[in-house]
Amino acid sequence: MRFHTRKWVKPEDLNANGTLFGGKLLAWIDEEAALYSIIQLENSKVVTKYMSEINFMSSARQGDIVEIGIDVVKFGKSSLVLKSEVRNKMTRETIITVENIIMVNLGEHGRPLPHGKTKIEYVRDRLAEEND
Incomplete structure (x- = not known):
């Protein structure tokens, strides 16, 4: 799994229990999935259709750093299926998997x-093709 983004857990990201609010984390995952898809599909018009069962395994507290990982499961005709894992960089524990x-x-x-599209493409490869 490639971890592309890190987030710093701030006071506004916390729930009443003083831990990372699940809704905030899901918003971060959704944004990361959208950005990844936009880059892979080379189209800014990409939407989330479905998010499977989520599994919260641990949490994060104010000041922790979390990182969001995204991998491609498969390419559909007009879709891209991804999976995600978020882990706490401070405790090294997985927070959630989707x-x-x-x-x-x-x-x-x-x-x-x-x-x-049928496979993952990297921007560096696209740039190299343009320069050939």
Whole structure:
């Protein structure tokens, strides 16, 4: 799993128990999945269709640093299926796993649009192709 983003847990991210609010964490995961999909599919019109069961395993406290990992499960015709893991950098514990996040590539009129992608592409490879 590639961990792309780190977040610093601040007071506004906490629940009444003084730990990281689950809704905030899910928003971070959703944003990371969207950014990853936009880059992979080369289209800024990507939406979240589905997020599978989530499994909270531990938490984080104010001042902790968490990192968000994303991996591709598969490429669909107009979708990208991802999985995510978030871990606490301070305690080294997994906070949450999400096994399936389905992101849908949209066309001009907001309808699913085939993306033609079949494998992970890296920006450095795209830049190298452009310079050839």
